[in-house]
């Protein structure tokens with residue numbers, strides 16, 4: 286069977302041997318294996334029982350990235366990163382199943398969000414999340430429909446944790462010579478003139494309005510394929526690694542695990558999308574392994 290529906294998660298299997306796992310909780314993709322290797326990072330300390338957002342894989346951020354800076358804004362009382370990663374999603378079954386791809390769908394409407402979160406953002410909406418697996422790609426596609434009687438604002442982001450063999454060898458290309466907001470130093474605008482981003486300390490950056498739709502994550506290791514990330518209608522990119530002190534401070538993250546991961550997160554977070562009544566917004570990413 287190319288798709289196994291278990292109690293807590295769905296497993297997609299492609300004839301080539303690639304596979305993916307998606308928890309109903311958060312519709313969080315927790316595993317993507319291809320060519321015999323795990324490509325996503327999932328913390329060994331992550332909660333998987335629905336009591337806390339899953340630490341790893343691809344948590345979904347919506348309708349607020351981080352916390353809103355304006356305390357009077359409509360998303361201001363939501364928890365960090367919003368409601369999607371804290372809600373149990375509906376299984377909308379298999380949409381494609383053939384020799385080249387396996388595709389499944391999950392749904393989340395306002396009335397499926399836990400009551401304590403729903404009251405903090407009482408908008409009517411429906412999200413369809415489509416996950417498609419091929420031999421060497423994973424495609425995550427979101428549609429958000431406004432079913433309210435008023436327009437609403439939102440951020441959306443795919444908080445993707447890549448598994449890396451050694452963070453000191455990783456370089457990220459496609460973001461050089463761009464200004465970013467540095468959340469670590471609280472500097473409003475910084476320009477990195479290096480050809481690529483390397484990580485040897487805590488990194489937490491928001492690159493806004495990135496002109497290229499492709500980002501390359503080079504693992505710098507001959508036994509590991511690199512990644513190409515193609516962004517679809519997601520103009521911003523967040524790069525994050527907690528490094529030593531922040532790693533120690535997270536109960537659901539191993540002290541040394543910062544060496545095995547990097548988050549490269551396409552999203553629309555520098556400005557809110559204003560979605561009119563009855564309208565639908567779409568965005569997503571395609572991850573591809575690349576020699």
Ligand SMILES: O=P(O)(O)OC[C@H]1O[C@H](O)[C@H](O)[C@@H](O)[C@@H]1O
Nearest residue numbers: 365366468489490523524525548
């Ligand atoms: O701990 P979480 O709520 O999952 O957030 C984890 C991280 O997410 C993003 O990458 C933010 O830019 C970081 O500031 C934040 O620390």
